[in-house]
Amino acid sequence: MTIRQSGTPKWKELALGNAVLVPGSSRHNRTGDWRSSRPIWKLEQCVKCGVCTVFCPEGCIAMRRADAYPEADMEYCKGCGICVNECFTGCIAMQEEKE
Numbered sequence: 338m339t340i341r342q343s344g345t346p347k348w349k350e351l352a353l354g355n356a357v358l359v360p361g362s363s364r365h366n367r368t369g370d371w372r373s374s375r376p377i378w379k380l381e382q383c384v385k386c387g388v389c390t391v392f393c394p395e396g397c398i399a400m401r402r403a404d405a406y407p408e409a410d411m412e413y414c415k416g417c418g419i420c421v422n423e424c425f426t427g428c429i430a431m432q433e434e435k436e
């Protein structure tokens with residue numbers, strides 16, 4: 338291993354830590370188990386822009402076929418709140434799970 342002046346190895350020299358060998362493996366990692374709070378939508382304020390679906394890091398928000406409003410899959414929503422921050426209409430709020 339070559340140690341650079343900065344004292345850190347080059348990225349190609351790092352030990353392999355983890356590898357995703359099979360596509361779709363994230364389906365088995367149900368990140369909803371991490372959640373301590375969940376997003377709640379006030380759909381009457383939603384303009385169906387789809388921004389929340391793009392920014393959700395779990396990709397767990399989809400626009401419903403029936404009415405084109407967003408809906409999160411709680412099996413995978415980890416409660417990060419990014420959708421709340423990104424929705425410009427303010428129609429999503431986080432609610433503690435115990436509520």
Ligand code: SF4
Pocket residue numbers: 375376392393394395396397398409413414415416417418419420421
């Ligand atoms: S709280 Fe986070 S993980 Fe859950 S739907 Fe919003 S952006 Fe996605």
Ligand code: SF4
Pocket residue numbers: 378382383384385386387388389390407423424425426427428429
């Ligand atoms: S970002 Fe807000 S307004 Fe846009 S679809 Fe999502 S919830 Fe609705």
